């Protein structure tokens with residue numbers, strides 16, 4: 001295509017959190033946490049949008065002029081292709097949005113008849129996608145290399161890292177959290193894929209499956225350099241590490257730690273890790289590396305995944321939290337051995353972890369995964385007439401015939417898991433405050449100044465805002481004796497630790513927060529949903545216009 005090509009990259013159009021003819025679903029909003037983690041926490045649910053960083057990475061790494069349209073409306077997408085000339089239109093999507101992609105391809109053919117259409121992302125694993133949409137190229141796997149090759153550019157050029165603020169439109173308890181850059185997080189993308197290759201894992205499968213991954217930055221030195229650049233240009237000190245199993249690349253992680261120590265970097269890291277890999281590090285290493293949150297698969301009692309072998313996940317979660325490391329545990333509902341009879345025991349097992357957050361997802365064979373091949377070869381996949389593609393997002397129904405869970409019972413089981421976790425462990429924000437307080441108490445006098453600085457920074461809101469939130473949550477949860485007791489004891493601990501300023505915050509700000517919580521409860525009952533803003537960015541200018 002050459003250096004003259006003009007490229008438009010786009011995510012699929014919104015709105016997302018509504019039921020419509022293009023496959024949007026109210027229960028499948030563009031909010032990762034609210035969609036899969038804090039779904040049943042009502043006003044306490046964490047509402048955040050995350051950018052389409054895969055598209056941002058491609059845009060940053062091709063030399064031709066490139067426009068990025070993230071979260072457009074249908075009208076905004078039409079306006080862009082009607083009023084501008086593009087030679088290539090790239091659309092990234094997950095599988096459930098296939099009807100939107102179909103519509104967007106039709107529109108590109110109408111308004112830009114000479115443009116080539118390139119489709120990427122998880123949707124590209126759909127076996128019959130080429131018959132469902134009118135596209136020129138369906139790209140599986142990593143897109144930077146593909147685009148560079150397609151455009152005749154040097155595919156081996158080093159990877160430039162885009163500036164991606166992790167949290168867009170953060171809100172919880174009816175309060176819009178306006179983050180200063182230094183309180184925000186930069187998304188860091190060291191690698192994609194995971195060599196562990198669990199049978200259901202679509203992100204692992206997407207980048208080659210078992211034994212495979214793509215490193216954008218091979219060494220700790222390269223990664224450190226990128227983090228320094230992001231720190232200085234974005235004014236951040238926290239990083240959300242978008243790597244399926246960051247600590248698995250041990251040499252890189254330990255070298256990063258060494259450099260953080262020698263350059264006195266008090267960064268906070270939020271990572272994904274499998275339990276076995278996490279356990280192979282000492283707690284001192286994890287704390288020193290700035291681990292602030294870890295997203296970890298717990299999967300389910302007795303599951304056979306090697307990543308859990310030899311790990312007592314209860315002890316692990318407890319230990320991490322006692323060192324101020326928040327844990328987001330992830331449990332699968334509907335493994336082969338789950339039945340309506342044993343599901344309560346499965347849920348209790350998950351809930352007993354008392355992690356700061358708990359994600360529950362249905363066990364779903366997604367195209368491209370070994371599980372999909374297995375279920376498909378047994379003839380157990382549901383036909384689209386039995387479950388439409390837009391409904392196959394893992395929070396509703398199985399896309400196959402489960403051996404034991406039948407009669408569309410699965411959604412109720414999933415909701416039961418979320419409810420039980422909330423009923424026993426309370427709002428995640430309160431749990432995070434508990435973990436934060438443990439970290440503060442343990443490290444506030446740590447002889448290592450760097451660790452002390454990070455913990456002080458992460459704990460700076462505990463005394464006032466944190467205490468006000470806990471006081472409000474205590475009042476809100478007054479009718480649940482278990483939660484009321486747990487939250488009361490946390491409030492007492494906060495007041496003991498921070499004294500009169502915490503007591504004042506509880507007395508004065510607590511009722512105000514409660515008011516916001518009640519208002520948000522009311523709004524949610526009225527069916528209010530949230531949508532991300534549209535982003536429009538031209539390549540190489542670093543400019544961003546929010547529409």
Ligand code: SF4
Pocket residue numbers: 194195196197198201203204244245274297307
């Ligand atoms: S360890 Fe996690 S990221 Fe890696 S393959 Fe398994 S589920 Fe996927």
